[in-house]
Amino acid sequence: MAEDVATSEKDNGGNVVDYNSPYYLHPSNYPRQMQVNDALSDKNYADWVQEMENFLFAKNKIGFINGSIEKPEKTSKDYMPWMRVDAMIKGWHTTAMEKEIRGGMKYANTVVEMWIDLRERFGKESxxxxxxxxxxxxxxxxxxxxxxxxxxxxxxxxxxxxxxxxxx
Missing domain, CATH: 1.20.5 (Single alpha-helices involved in coiled-coils or other helix-helix interfaces)
Structure with a gap:
């Protein structure tokens, strides 16, 4: 019989940490991690997207790029956790791009804006x-x-x- 795996616990401050929440960031995550085999270039967009989507799905962060997890209002309790995860994903994305492409992405306000921009630039049927x-x-x-x-x-x-x- 399989054991139940804990999906949440209390941290040192008594707050409940939900490991299944898309806002959860593992302590080993950092913005400059390379998450795909090859950096995004002019010639590998389709492969890059597939790898990045797979990675984000595994990390429970796919909703940040497909728009299903929208940016909360500044007054929402989820605003700061959302901003933190969005910044992390933007870091993952820019690390996985060639320098010339990365330069054009630094002004994106959110990762979903970045994702849409990349699709418009590289995702056209060629x-x-x-x-x-x-x-x-x-x-x-x-x-x-x-x-x-x-x-x-x-x-x-x-x-x-x-x-x-x-x-x-």
């Missing part, structure tokens, strides 16, 4: 990127690689082209 991917597929050869490695290379290209031009 005919040029699709052309590049189609060419890569056309010139990809097995060249003595094992079948699974060759298939993995092709599958990666197919998946990327699907993310650029999704089939309805």
């Amino acid at each position: 005919a040029q990127r699709a052309y590049e991917l189609k060419n890569k597929i056309a010139v990809t050869h097995q060249d003595g690689a094992i079948v699974s490695a060759y298939y993995t290379k092709l599958r990666s290209l197919w998946d990327e082209i699907q993310s650029v031009f999704p089939i309805p």
